[in-house]
Amino acid sequence: MTRAKLLSVALLSVLTIRGTEIASQARNAEVPAWVINLTGLGYPTHSSKNFSKTFGVPPTTLAFADSEHLVVTFISSDPGTPSEQEGRPDSFRLRLHVIVFEVRTGQVDTQRDWPTPNPNDGLVAGHDGRLVVRAGDNLTLYDTTLKALKETDTAPGDRPNERLFAVFTSPPPTSCCLSSALVFTPNSIG
Amino acid sequence: MNADTLETVHSFSDSLYPQTISDTEIAGWRIPASRSSELVIRTPDRPGRVIALPNYRSNKVAFVSEDTIAIESGYSPMPLIRTDGTLIESIAPHNHEWFSRVTSSAEGHRFAFTGSRIRNTFETLDPHQTWEYVQRVYIYDMPTHTFACEVKVKHSARNQDFPLALSPNGSTLAFLDGGSLNVYQLPPKAEHRQ
Numbered sequence: 001m002t003r004a005k006l007l008s009v010a011l012l013s014v015l016t017i018r019g020t021e022i023a024s025q026a027r028n029a030e031v032p033a034w035v036i037n038l039t040g041l042g043y044p045t046h047s048s049k050n051f052s053k054t055f056g057v058p059p060t061t062l063a064f065a066d067s068e069h070l071v072v073t074f075i076s077s078d079p080g081t082p083s084e085q086e087g088r089p090d091s092f093r094l095r096l097h098v099i100v101f102e103v104r105t106g107q108v109d110t111q112r113d114w115p116t117p118n119p120n121d122g123l124v125a126g127h128d129g130r131l132v133v134r135a136g137d138n139l140t141l142y143d144t145t146l147k148a149l150k151e152t153d154t155a156p157g158d159r160p161n162e163r164l165f166a167v168f169t170s171p172p173p174t175s176c177c178l179s180s181a182l183v184f185t186p187n188s189i190g
Numbered sequence: 191m192n193a194d195t196l197e198t199v200h201s202f203s204d205s206l207y208p209q210t211i212s213d214t215e216i217a218g219w220r221i222p223a224s225r226s227s228e229l230v231i232r233t234p235d236r237p238g239r240v241i242a243l244p245n246y247r248s249n250k251v252a253f254v255s256e257d258t259i260a261i262e263s264g265y266s267p268m269p270l271i272r273t274d275g276t277l278i279e280s281i282a283p284h285n286h287e288w289f290s291r292v293t294s295s296a297e298g299h300r301f302a303f304t305g306s307r308i309r310n311t312f313e314t315l316d317p318h319q320t321w322e323y324v325q326r327v328y329i330y331d332m333p334t335h336t337f338a339c340e341v342k343v344k345h346s347a348r349n350q351d352f353p354l355a356l357s358p359n360g361s362t363l364a365f366l367d368g369g370s371l372n373v374y375q376l377p378p379k380a381e382h383r384q
Binding site: 030031032033034035036037038039043059060061062063064066067070072101103106124125127128130132139141150151152166168169170171172173174175178179 | 193195196199208209210211212213253254255294296297298351355356357358361364366373375
């Protein structure tokens, strides 16, 4: 009888401890595992007035390359050129930043930045430890050390006015849909 | 295009505004000259089928798994449909918020979306100007048809980009709030199974 009582107390204790674990794990969803301020890594929290007026909110993209690596890309603008003040998109010196974080610790694994032609450039997909990054009409496949594995130019050579418009990826990001559009400038029409 | 090899698999021309793809199909809105917009789902080599969605006009749609599409519908419950247009279920968190930014996990079991407060303080002067403040991120678990959890956004700035991502198995959520990158560990699947 005493043994049965002891057993039930032990069982109750196990259930209580397990119940506490579940409750605290549920609460943990309200507490971030980690938070990092990206401003120290080049993120433009306050874009210049000219940048905002010309491009709107600078695009930022997040994707998990795999369960261990989180990738963030964003665009910044290098200190201006004189014609930037006129709000001409091609006068900005845009810079694409790619940062790979360790998911468990929040430490920066790899970080690179380079000039880029388009304000919408950045991460397109992350999958199986690889990431696809768009720069203008080019797509480049990188590993999580940001070593370029392959690059492709999506602009059709026989249609000079056609430009890459948007890129969509499937839920398992193994496929990309590239949407292109005809771009007309006053010179190309005239 | 195959994302692993960057090789083009198919190409076609269409007046479709693509919005989302699965491994086999593309969904988007087509705007015929004489009628209102229609949701079309097609494969690269077939012209596609129109999905009857009388209550939706050009709403944002997103594949959340290979055969399930979520339709962003503002304050209304969010319909999840099969690719033949059949309604699977409509999901609605308990808060009255504007639901958007549907983002799926790679394995297709969970997806996340934001709930926002929309304001227009100067409606009379500027009726098209709205202010959005993201309030929460919701994570929905499709196999169990339950919300895995919700994460309250602490410092939501007005009209910010607010990108978010789920890890491949949906166990980790990341979002950018202002200049702060936030990462949350989410409850594993078995814990919220009823």
